[in-house]
Amino acid sequence: MLGLNPYDAVEGLLSSSGASAAARPKSASPEAAADFGRALAGAVSRGVQTVREAEASSIRAMEGSEDPARLVNALMQADITLQAGNAIRERGTQAIMEILRGAV
Numbered sequence: 001m002l003g004l005n006p007y008d009a010v011e012g013l014l015s016s017s018g019a020s021a022a023a024r025p026k027s028a029s030p031e032a033a034a035d036f037g038r039a040l041a042g043a044v045s046r047g048v049q050t051v052r053e054a055e056a057s058s059i060r061a062m063e064g065s066e067d068p069a070r071l072v073n074a075l076m077q078a079d080i081t082l083q084a085g086n087a088i089r090e091r092g093t094q095a096i097m098e099i100l101r102g103a104v
Contacts, residue, residue, distance in 0.1 A: 047081045054078035 057074035060066035 044085075047085055050081045051078045 054074040054077065057066055057071050061068070061071045
């Protein structure tokens with residue numbers, strides 16, 4: 001293992017200052033950008049919490065103190081969360097590529 005903690009990486013991204021005013025579209029108001037940033041930060045935080053709960057459930061299952069049905073439920077929720085995050089990342093990447101293509 002490389003010693004990298006994905007939870008710390010996500011939390012580090014959330015604590016960063018975000019995009020500068022120059023990077024924001026001209027039509028976006030600062031309030032709208034802040035609302036979107038808060039919504040995105042909340043969604044990422046909930047996603048991280050879901051994965052942490054699945055991890056804790058897995059540990060309890062290995063110790064023999066977790067109901068198998070609860071384990072499966074926690075793992076399925078984490079899987080759905082990760083799939084949604086991946087889909088959002090892909091769409092964001094596509095949007096950035098489209099913006100960069102139009103700027104040339």
